[in-house]
Amino acid sequence: xxxxxxxxENDGFYGAYWKNSTETNAGIIxxxxxxxxxxxxxxxxxxxxxxxxxxMTMSPAKKDYSHHNYPLERIETAMKWLMEQGNLKVGIxxxxxxxxxxxxxxxxxxxxxxxxxxxxxxxxxxxxxxxNLDDCKEWPVEGESTVSFRGKxxxxxxxxxxxxxxxxxxxxxxxxxxxxxxxRHLFDVPEQRGWLKEEHMIEIEKIRGRLVLxxxxxxxxxxxxxxxxxxxxxxxxxxxYCSYAAYTYEHGTHFVFPQSALQIMLPVxxxxxxxxxxxxxxxFPEECKKTRIDIDEKLKAEIANWKDGKLNK
Numbered sequence: 288x289x290x291x292x293x294x295x296e297n298d299g300f301y302g303a304y305w306k307n308s309t310e311t312n313a314g315i316i317x318x319x320x321x322x323x324x325x326x327x328x329x330x331x332x333x334x335x336x337x338x339x340x341x342x343m344t345m346s347p348a349k350k351d352y353s354h355h356n357y358p359l360e361r362i363e364t365a366m367k368w369l370m371e372q373g374n375l376k377v378g379i380x381x382x383x384x385x386x387x388x389x390x391x392x393x394x395x396x397x398x399x400x401x402x403x404x405x406x407x408x409x410x411x412x413x414x415x416x417x418x419n420l421d422d423c424k425e426w427p428v429e430g431e432s433t434v435s436f437r438g439k440x441x442x443x444x445x446x447x448x449x450x451x452x453x454x455x456x457x458x459x460x461x462x463x464x465x466x467x468x469x470x471r472h473l474f475d476v477p478e479q480r481g482w483l484k485e486e487h488m489i490e491i492e493k494i495r496g497r498l499v500l501x502x503x504x505x506x507x508x509x510x511x512x513x514x515x516x517x518x519x520x521x522x523x524x525x526x527x528y529c530s531y532a533a534y535t536y537e538h539g540t541h542f543v544f545p546q547s548a549l550q551i552m553l554p555v556x557x558x559x560x561x562x563x564x565x566x567x568x569x570x571f572p573e574e575c576k577k578t579r580i581d582i583d584e585k586l587k588a589e590i591a592n593w594k595d596g597k598l599n600k
Contacts (some may be wrong), residue, residue: 292323293365295348300361302345304369305332313594314341314366314374315401316387321352331380334545338590340378343369345517346385349466352467354384355414355431356440362392366399376400378593379497383508383541384433387412391441392435393494400496401593402529403586405543406506408474409514409521411443423454442486447476465566466507469548474509491518492527499532499589501582503539505567511541535586539564545586546579 290305302316303323315335320327323344323540332342343365347357366377378401381389386407393402412453414431417424427450432440449457453473477483491498500518501509512535522538541559549557559574562568568575 288329288475295361295370298445299364300345300367301348302343302361303328304372305342305344307336307339307341307501309336309337310338311594312373313376313378314343314369314372315380315477316343316345316362316377318345318379318381318389320344320346322346322350322401325350326550333551334548338587340590340596341369341372341374346534351417352384353414353416353418354388354433355416356435357388357433358383358438359388359392359395359436360432362388363396366396370398371529376593378402378590379471380405382406382544384412387489388434390489390494391589392490393491393498395436397493397528399493399500401495401590402494402497403499403589405501406508406511406541407500407514407518408509408511409489409491410483411441411489411519412474413443413445414440421450421451425454425457426450427453444474444477444483444487446473447480447482448473449473465569467564468506469593471507480537488521491529492522492525494527494529496529497531497589497593498529499534499586501534501543501586503536503541503578505538505565506541506543506572507565507567508541512557532584532585532589534582536578536581538567538571538574539582540568540575542568542579543582544579546576546581547583549579559569559571 289595290303293302319331328344335342380403382405384405393399412433414428427446430441500515502515504512
């Protein structure tokens, strides 16, 4: 697929623009995958193209899934570029960590009128880095947030675990629970200690247009359904500027991807991959697949309504 690449040095953000072969005035910023051109990112590009969207894939840096003091202004710059190219409507989607980043960005940039958050949290985390440090593949970055704005780190809930116990605990919990990865304790412990404050919460009430939240109870990375429910309560309590939908499921794991997008990623063995990654998917394969099929239908409808100007109330 033809695309145009952008660099922080030359353009102010790291991304790739994938123009749809069919003319459209709607574009989406897709923060999925570890890199703007990895297999997951390109699979979602194909999925969004089929839905009639132009796509800007974005990530912090080339093949780098670290998130520490990521400047939200990069998303703002990419959004403005999209609009200059005739994308009158701009949406954003994030999955996992980038679901949190997407919510934080949409709460600051009102020109984003569709926000889709898959397995999100409702608060900002401490920054973390991926790579290899003392045989650990991930570690918290002291004194840094996951995201920054106008040169300042956003207030964040700190992790209770420090390096190297942070990584060792993930490995041990995954072994005990039988999952590919397990990190709920990293978020539960500091919240139980009262470290989560209002200043850490994402001001989702400032998001415009349509907000779509998706998560499953059996997510072993964090308690995403509780976070989604907390966001719903926040919107009911506060004046807000968006219409919203919360799609939550008992089974679905952390990978609450649309089934047809997952099948683009893995034409053969898509269901088997999820079942191998998470114990709940292994124990409830049909229920998890049913969840992904339902998410597929709902997200397609959400995107079509947004494109057509039919924002559900």
